[in-house]
Amino acid sequence: MDIHLFSTLSFAILGLLFGSFANVCVHRIPRGESIVSPGSQCPNCHTAIAWYDNIPVLSWLYLGRKCRHCSHPIAWRYPLLELTMGLMWASIVWFYPVQSYDPIFLAQAISLVTLLWILTLIDLETFLLPNALTFPGIVLGLAFAAYFGFFLDSLIGAVAGYGIFWLVARLFLIFTGKEGMGQGDFKLLAMLGAFMGWQALPFIILLSSLTGAIIGSITLILSKKGMRAEIPYGPYLAAAGVIWFFWSAPILHWYQGIFM
């Protein structure tokens, strides 16, 4: 078999398996529980899940979307996370072939996308961006930057990312008396700055606040909860970060084209 196809399929399977572990992270990290022990268990009856009932996506299908023991329905989030993780890992390898690129680049891309996807799901469910993920993310981003030779840009990115949002939140609080952003958002922007350098920040802030404002207003109108409804901002930051990570070159090219 073609090596490129083989690596892509291998990473699809690894992604599916990791997605199963990511489900444990999404459920346990915001609850402050250990992600290693005990092993996977039903969130309803807490019966340990046997390995043959823990096969990504397939188990969910053959168990009829229910727990084998208590018949409690298994949320669609579980197979969806496994499937998307497999798809994302496979597409990263497919578009950035291991053999022609530095494997460290592959590790950087996969860890960034994986962290952002887990953070997005946690934020949507709990409105939290746990330090247990953003802090290691910042360290990881700095380490990759040191390897690729842009440590200073990365460090400035982390500090500025945190600082800018901290300042915006301060001003928002002073002028409106309300908390606008969560502390988790500061740390997520710091993580994105660490991974990509400070140069990524203007684009990420602009795109995330724009899409956040538009989609947020639509959600508020549709949900009819009024302005008190909480809107997670993390997913917009994560999406803008991924777009910049993979497509900053064409974006900059397009931007320069406008003024030339």
Ligand SMILES: [Zn+2]
């Ligand atoms: Zn159960």
